[in-house]
Amino acid sequence: MKTLLNVKRELALAAHRAYTRGIQSGNGGNVSARVPGEDLMIIKPSGGSFIDCDENSWIITDFDGNIVEGNAKPSGEALLHGTIYKYNPSAQAIIHGHAPYTNTIAYFHDRLPAYNYHSLFKLGGFTRVLDVPKPGVTKDEVHLIKELYEETPDVKAFILPRHGLVAVGKDPLDAEHNAELVEETAQVAFMTELYGKSKGVTIPELTDEWWQSYLESKKK
Numbered sequence: 001m002k003t004l005l006n007v008k009r010e011l012a013l014a015a016h017r018a019y020t021r022g023i024q025s026g027n028g029g030n031v032s033a034r035v036p037g038e039d040l041m042i043i044k045p046s047g048g049s050f051i052d053c054d055e056n057s058w059i060i061t062d063f064d065g066n067i068v069e070g071n072a073k074p075s076g077e078a079l080l081h082g083t084i085y086k087y088n089p090s091a092q093a094i095i096h097g098h099a100p101y102t103n104t105i106a107y108f109h110d111r112l113p114a115y116n117y118h119s120l121f122k123l124g125g126f127t128r129v130l131d132v133p134k135p136g137v138t139k140d141e142v143h144l145i146k147e148l149y150e151e152t153p154d155v156k157a158f159i160l161p162r163h164g165l166v167a168v169g170k171d172p173l174d175a176e177h178n179a180e181l182v183e184e185t186a187q188v189a190f191m192t193e194l195y196g197k198s199k200g201v202t203i204p205e206l207t208d209e210w211w212q213s214y215l216e217s218k219k220k
C-alpha cells in the first residue's frame with residue numbers, strides 16, 4: 001500500500017500537470033485522493049493554485065468535508081469529491097477543473113460529443129453533462145452522482161454545466177490523464193463543429209449503437 005506521503009506527492013504532481021495543461025488556471029478547481037486504507041480523503045483547501053501545490057498543501061477530511069487533519073478551510077467542493085468516493089469504490093483520486101473547452105461544449109450538448117475513438121475507450125463511454133443548476137454540488141444533487149455510477153460504474157468523468165469537468169482515476173496521475181482527455185475531446189469537438197460549419201459539412205459523432213457494438217465485439 002502507498003504511504004500517505006507518496007499520495008500527497010502524486011497529488012501535487014497531478015495538480016501541476018493539470019495547471020500546465022489548461023485544466024485549471026488561477027486558483028479554482030480542486031484535486032483529491034483517498035487516504036490509503038481509510039474512508040477519508042486528502043484534498044486541497046479552499047483557495048491556492050494548482051501550480052503551487054506541494055506535499056504540504058493538503059488537508060484531510062471525511063467524505064462529508066469535515067476536517068480530520070489541518071487548519072485550512074475545506075474546499076466548497078469537498079462534498080462533490082466525498083460523494084464520488086462514497087459511490088464509486090474504484091475512484092482513488094479526483095481532478096476537478098474549470099476547463100474552457102469542456103465548459104463551452106457543455107452549453108450545446110448533454111454529453112461530450114465523441115468524434116474520436118479514444119475518448120470512449122479510455123473514459124469508459126460517453127462523458128455526460130449532469131443536471132446541476134448551481135455553481136457547486138449540494139446535498140440536493142448528490143443523487144445525480146449516485147445514479148450516474150449505478151447506471152455506468154465504469155465512466156471516468158462527468159461534466160458540471162457552467163462549471164467544469166470532474167475526472168477520476170486509479171491514482172492522481174491517472175485521474176489527471178483522464179481530465180486531459182476530457183478537455184482534449186472537448187477541444188476536438190469544438191474545432192470539428194466550428195470547422196465543419198465553416199465548410200458546410202457535418203461530421204458524424206460516434207453513436208450509442210457504435211459504442212455498444214464495440215463493447216459486444218470485445219466480449220467475443
Ligand SMILES: [Zn+2]
Nearest residue numbers: 029077163164
Ligand atoms: Zn469548481
